[in-house]
Amino acid sequence: MSRRWGTGNLIRDYGLSFRWIDLLGIPVAFAAIWYLEPVVVFTALLIFGDPGGLETNVVVSPEPMVWLPELVLAVVAAPFIEEVVFRGMLQPSLKRWFDGEWPDPDRSVRATNGAVLITAVIFCSLHLPQIIGGVNGVSLAASTFFAGIVFGTLAMATRRTAPSIVVHAASNLVATAGAYGLLG
Numbered sequence: 001m002s003r004r005w006g007t008g009n010l011i012r013d014y015g016l017s018f019r020w021i022d023l024l025g026i027p028v029a030f031a032a033i034w035y036l037e038p039v040v041v042f043t044a045l046l047i048f049g050d051p052g053g054l055e056t057n058v059v060v061s062p063e064p065m066v067w068l069p070e071l072v073l074a075v076v077a078a079p080f081i082e083e084v085v086f087r088g089m090l091q092p093s094l095k096r097w098f099d100g101e102w103p104d105p106d107r108s109v110r111a112t113n114g115a116v117l118i119t120a121v122i123f124c125s126l127h128l129p130q131i132i133g134g135v136n137g138v139s140l141a142a143s144t145f146f147a148g149i150v151f152g153t154l155a156m157a158t159r160r161t162a163p164s165i166v167v168h169a170a171s172n173l174v175a176t177a178g179a180y181g182l183l184g
Helices: 022-048 064-099 105-133 137-158 162-179
Strands: none
Touching (some): 064 105
16 A cells, blocks of 8 residues: 555655654653543443453463463554554545545644544444453443544654554553553
8 A cells, every 4th residue: 555655665654663752742642541541441331331241351371372472462463553554544544535635724623533533433343342252341442442542643643653553562561461460
């Protein structure tokens, strides 16, 4: 896709590089996920009720042959692939589509917000099949939707996906470490 509609340079087309200013957005986004996501999940559970189920979607196993590949997938592969697809391809495409042929500042703000929200809804919905494995659906939906908004906002603010990849990887690392009881 980069060769056909972009410059042919994956790093430039999908924002896989850093600028020094991006380093300011990473801790802010991670703090939002760390401190605000539990509030969002708690509020969703109050509103929709607690259907029960597992607190996490991380499979806990004492076998290194299970948790090591899981850790690599959760902390390296999934954040990279999901952020490139959602924040690198889908979200900018939605923004351009919402902007229309003659974007103006008001429409551009609405286009940005709409692209972030729709991308977050799709990101959330693609994580919901984990409910079949017994994961609490309300918690999962609220946390992935909120995380999708944070990742999308960071990607739009920095115009790069690399910062959102870092925050996504860090939040997956914290979730995995928490599931294994390493955080507390």
